[in-house]
Amino acid sequence: MTDIAIVGAAQTGYRRRIDDANFSEMVYEVTSGALADAGLSIDDIDNFITVSNDFWDGRTISSMAVQDACGSSYQGGRNVSTVEGDGTFGLLYGMMRILSGAYKTTLVVVHCKGSEGNMRQITNGMFDYIYTRPLGIEATAAAAMQARCYMDRYGLTEEDFAHVSVKNRGNARLNPHAQLAAEMTIEDVMTSKMMAAPLKIHDLSPISDGAAAVILADRNTASKLGRKPVWIKGIAHCSEAHYLGDRDLAEAPALRDAAHRAYGMAGVENPFEEIDVVELYDAYSYMEPLWLEELGFCPRGKGGELTRLGATAFDGPVPVNPSGGVLSAHAVLVAGLARVIEATLQIRGEAGERQVEGPVELALAHGINGPCGQSHCVVILGE
Amino acid sequence: MSVHLEENIFYDGRIRMPYKWAVGKTGSFFLTQLRDHARIWGSRCPDCEMVFMPPRKNCPRCLVTDTTWVELPPRGVLETFTVVHFNEPSLQPMKPPYIYGIVKLDGADTGLTHLVNEIEPDSLWPGMRMEAVFKKANQRRGEITDLLYFRPEGGARQ
Amino acid sequence: MSQRVGIIGFGQTYHRSRRDDVNGVELINEAVRAALEDAELTIDDIDAVVIGNMDHFEAVNYVDTWSVDGSGAWMKPLIKLTTGGTTGSTLGIAGYHHTASELFDVVLVIGWEKNSESDTTGAIITCSDPIFDRFSFSGALPGLAVEASTYMKRYGITEEDAALVTVRDREHGANNPYAQLQKPVTVEEVMQSPMLSWPVKLLDICPRSDGAAAVIFAGEQKAKKLSPRPAWVLSTAVRHSHSYFGDINYEEIHTMQEAVKELYKNVGIKEPLKELDVVELYQPYSFAGLKWIEAMGLCKPGESPRLLRDKVTHMDGELPFNPSGGVICTNCIGATGLLRIGEAALQVMGRAPGRQVPDVNLALSTGFGGAYWTDLMLLGSRPW
Ligand SMILES: [Zn+2]
Numbered sequence: 001m002t003d004i005a006i007v008g009a010a011q012t013g014y015r016r017r018i019d020d021a022n023f024s025e026m027v028y029e030v031t032s033g034a035l036a037d038a039g040l041s042i043d044d045i046d047n048f049i050t051v052s053n054d055f056w057d058g059r060t061i062s063s064m065a066v067q068d069a070c071g072s073s074y075q076g077g078r079n080v081s082t083v084e085g086d087g088t089f090g091l092l093y094g095m096m097r098i099l100s101g102a103y104k105t106t107l108v109v110v111h112c113k114g115s116e117g118n119m120r121q122i123t124n125g126m127f128d129y130i131y132t133r134p135l136g137i138e139a140t141a142a143a144a145m146q147a148r149c150y151m152d153r154y155g156l157t158e159e160d161f162a163h164v165s166v167k168n169r170g171n172a173r174l175n176p177h178a179q180l181a182a183e184m185t186i187e188d189v190m191t192s193k194m195m196a197a198p199l200k201i202h203d204l205s206p207i208s209d210g211a212a213a214v215i216l217a218d219r220n221t222a223s224k225l226g227r228k229p230v231w232i233k234g235i236a237h238c239s240e241a242h243y244l245g246d247r248d249l250a251e252a253p254a255l256r257d258a259a260h261r262a263y264g265m266a267g268v269e270n271p272f273e274e275i276d277v278v279e280l281y282d283a284y285s286y287m288e289p290l291w292l293e294e295l296g297f298c299p300r301g302k303g304g305e306l307t308r309l310g311a312t313a314f315d316g317p318v319p320v321n322p323s324g325g326v327l328s329a330h331a332v333l334v335a336g337l338a339r340v341i342e343a344t345l346q347i348r349g350e351a352g353e354r355q356v357e358g359p360v361e362l363a364l365a366h367g368i369n370g371p372c373g374q375s376h377c378v379v380i381l382g383e
Numbered sequence: 384m385s386v387h388l389e390e391n392i393f394y395d396g397r398i399r400m401p402y403k404w405a406v407g408k409t410g411s412f413f414l415t416q417l418r419d420h421a422r423i424w425g426s427r428c429p430d431c432e433m434v435f436m437p438p439r440k441n442c443p444r445c446l447v448t449d450t451t452w453v454e455l456p457p458r459g460v461l462e463t464f465t466v467v468h469f470n471e472p473s474l475q476p477m478k479p480p481y482i483y484g485i486v487k488l489d490g491a492d493t494g495l496t497h498l499v500n501e502i503e504p505d506s507l508w509p510g511m512r513m514e515a516v517f518k519k520a521n522q523r524r525g526e527i528t529d530l531l532y533f534r535p536e537g538g539a540r541q
Numbered sequence: 542m543s544q545r546v547g548i549i550g551f552g553q554t555y556h557r558s559r560r561d562d563v564n565g566v567e568l569i570n571e572a573v574r575a576a577l578e579d580a581e582l583t584i585d586d587i588d589a590v591v592i593g594n595m596d597h598f599e600a601v602n603y604v605d606t607w608s609v610d611g612s613g614a615w616m617k618p619l620i621k622l623t624t625g626g627t628t629g630s631t632l633g634i635a636g637y638h639h640t641a642s643e644l645f646d647v648v649l650v651i652g653w654e655k656n657s658e659s660d661t662t663g664a665i666i667t668c669s670d671p672i673f674d675r676f677s678f679s680g681a682l683p684g685l686a687v688e689a690s691t692y693m694k695r696y697g698i699t700e701e702d703a704a705l706v707t708v709r710d711r712e713h714g715a716n717n718p719y720a721q722l723q724k725p726v727t728v729e730e731v732m733q734s735p736m737l738s739w740p741v742k743l744l745d746i747c748p749r750s751d752g753a754a755a756v757i758f759a760g761e762q763k764a765k766k767l768s769p770r771p772a773w774v775l776s777t778a779v780r781h782s783h784s785y786f787g788d789i790n791y792e793e794i795h796t797m798q799e800a801v802k803e804l805y806k807n808v809g810i811k812e813p814l815k816e817l818d819v820v821e822l823y824q825p826y827s828f829a830g831l832k833w834i835e836a837m838g839l840c841k842p843g844e845s846p847r848l849l850r851d852k853v854t855h856m857d858g859e860l861p862f863n864p865s866g867g868v869i870c871t872n873c874i875g876a877t878g879l880l881r882i883g884e885a886a887l888q889v890m891g892r893a894p895g896r897q898v899p900d901v902n903l904a905l906s907t908g909f910g911g912a913y914w915t916d917l918m919l920l921g922s923r924p925w
Contacts, residue, residue, distance in 0.1 A: 019391045054596035061625035061668040064911050068784040076799045077780035082624045100641030101543035120471045125602035129404050131437045131527045136474040144465035152509045197466040239619040242609045245485045245494030370606030396671050402600050402659050407564040440567045443610035446584050
């Protein structure tokens with residue numbers, strides 16, 4: 001349990017190409033949206049965290065482009081910092097800066113325009129340049145090797161993964177922010193274009209443009225606001241080895257470790273029983289069952305079964321990605337913070353048509369960095 | 384700001400930047416041995432005794448630097464693989480479909496990510512024995528791709 | 542929650558114009574091992590790792606996950622921050638908040654750069670807006686030259702005045718075995734060095750370096766247990782205020798003015814020249830050593846050349862600047878701000894052989910980058 005709450009949130013719609021705004025304008029939009037959501041003005045914010053990536057933005061010091069838009073230059077300037085990585089890591093650092101006693105309110109804002117770069121070249125750039133990059137490997141080929149490794153270890157099938165895509169794209173139909181929403185069949189996924197075996201195009205998340213922002217506040221400030229605060233009850237992050245060959249790709253020990261610590265903070269003992277809704281970073285369909293296993297929602301190797309039996313369905317006992325997840329909208333960096341926002345809306349009961357049944361008292365949001373989920377951040381949110 | 388919009392303008396840019404990355408002494412030994420002798424060397428940590436491929440100057444787990452060289456045979460076991468079908472000519476080493484795999488060389492504790500060839504994808508299975516195929520001596524340039532690819536041990540299986 | 546935080550260890554590489562014998566990950570590892578050795582810790586004692594650099598200098602995306610083998614962050618909490626020139630100071634400040642939040646007790650912070658591996662100016666130019674700025678007023682030099690000429694005109698400052706700053710820092714750098722440039726220079730040599738962008742000459746600006754720095758932060762109890770004299774973090778202040786170079790008022794450096802105002806208020810400093818004991822200034826070129834110290838409130842605008850001529854900011858002066866030789870002698874950009882923090886910490890801990898200022902109670906370190914941004918961290922010998 002921490003003393004930090006999410007008191008405001010906003011996100012753009014996620015689209016293949018947002019062509020009527022540049023990314024600083026998108027940052028301005030969600031900054032204004034989050035302030036309005038919180039009932040705060042920019043005067044009330046004493047700390048800013050921007051999240052961006054120089055490769056996706058096509059400029060060095062990419063944070064420079066958004067200092068005016070996020071408000072850090074307002075009235076002589078305010079304290080600010082910049083995280084490069086998934087938005088959940090920005091949330092984490094923003095929270096630390098309040099916990100340290102330095103600030104009371106923090107705006108965390110993240111943007112990415114996937115449409116403006118070349119995803120494959122950019123993700124090839126995360127591999128080491130001596131032994132791996134010359135092979136032409138990028139995110140999807142690496143993920144495919146992880147998917148294969150996971151299938152072979154535990155006997156999961158391509159159909160198991162297809163179930164995830166069908167579920168999440170189906171859920172996305174209720175989410176106006178989602179980019180890909182569709183009523184699909186297992187067969188649609190199975191017969192879709194092969195990208196990197198065993199992954200087909202419907203096993204992949206799309207490339208998206210989007211931005212998102214949340215406002216964090218300490219207990220004192222949060223309790224004075226009209227809106228119901230959503231508390232960060234637990235949070236933890238962890239990274240494992242870099243070389244794919246150093247890792248057992250059928251497992252995600254870093255996620256296990258982060259989950260263990262986040263659960264410890266939040267007092268969660270049995271996630272399947274206690275957590276009401278989960279928003280995961282499913283950049284590829286196979287990731288959802290793999291991450292669920294490491295998060296302790298089922299025994300190792302049973303992630304596929306969990307989906308097949310409907311346990312993670314919109315109306316199941318633990319709805320996973322009722323928003324449609326990353327498979328339905330993948331603005332890199334933004335996607336993890338979007339998970340946090342979706343979890344926040346569920347707890348507030350403000351998720352509109354995608355609100356899951358029953359009171360949502362505890363929700364889990366998750367973000368990743370690096371190839372095949374090398375680094376994870378787990379966030380437990382609650383009333 | 385209200386805008387009477389006639390069209391959305393896009394601006395084409397490209398960051399072209401030359402880089403010259405130092406491989407370092409450790410990697411340079413590995414790559415010159417690969418280039419000049421088609422030999423593969425891993426590094427062993429004296430503390431945890433793990434043998435790393437590719438070799439590391441310091442053990443990534445214990446951080447000690449007195450790692451030692453271990454020559455590894457050009458053969459091992461396929462851990463996982465993928466068949467790439469999508470096209471990305473700016474990156475890809477050959478025309479798809481082609482295969483990436485992670486091969487754990489005999490005596491190493493970590494796998495090497497590389498290309499797999501001379502086999503139909505349907506015949507591949509994790510656990511399969513693989514062997515390295517090197518470029519001809521006069522074509523090797525001190526790059527990881529001097530090791531051309533892995534193929535099933537004992538030769539092509541089509 | 543929240544706890545006091547002290548710096549208990551600092552390690553750095555021997556900075557050179559190029560380090561062909563190591564790759565980036567190996568360079569990082571040198572600094573990490575040096576810091577662990579300095580703090581008499583092992584990697585097992587580290588609870589979390591913070592790392593950063595400037596992406597386009599080495600073209601590595603996700604430097605945090607790429608460098609795990611060197612940083613020792615395997616199966617540890619790991620985060621990357623980057624803010625351009627201020628990256629190193631941003632990292633140090635993040636190390637402070639990691640620890641002060643009580644989420645972590647011992648935190649390893651790493652800043653690094655291999656500037657030899659690319660075209661530094663070419664990379665920096667891409668920080669400018671691609672549509673409005675990149676084709677023209679772009680990169681590090683034009684802004685600095687405009688700032689310098691504006692300042693000269695307004696206060697009658699001469700190029701020779703600025704040369705005094707280079708001469709001082711090069712003299713100090715000769716005492717620092719880690720510095721890249723260790724040979725003193727004269728005012729004449731500065732004046733005769735090639736003109737880059739008037740009035741800035743080659744010896745007025747920093748070099749570009751390969752190097753890495755690592756600083757270890759610890760919570761109050763741990764710091765007291767692990768270090769005989771930790772350097773306590775007393776306050777930080779940051780202003781990253783501009784997006785466009787055209788937005789900057791070159792007559793002042795308002796981010797420095799605003800940041801010092803906040804920092805001095807936080808700790809109750811009224812007369813910085815008297816109260817501070819040493820400053821490690823992120824000073825990318827000589828003119829900053831004049832104008833910016835005025836913005837810091839050490840003297841009235843236009844009066845800084847007197848402080849240089851009277852050697853007030855020299856090693857034996859009232860307030861020594863850059864005992865390490867500073868940025869004028871070493872600039873591995875992602876490490877530079879963290880080197881300022883590490884060197885300031887050494888001064889407080891009394892562990893800066895050859896360049897130690899006696900009896901340091903308060904040491905200020907700064908960071909500079911982006912579109913005239915300022916980061917500050919004040920270290921002290923007492924937790925306050
Ligand atoms: Zn070891």
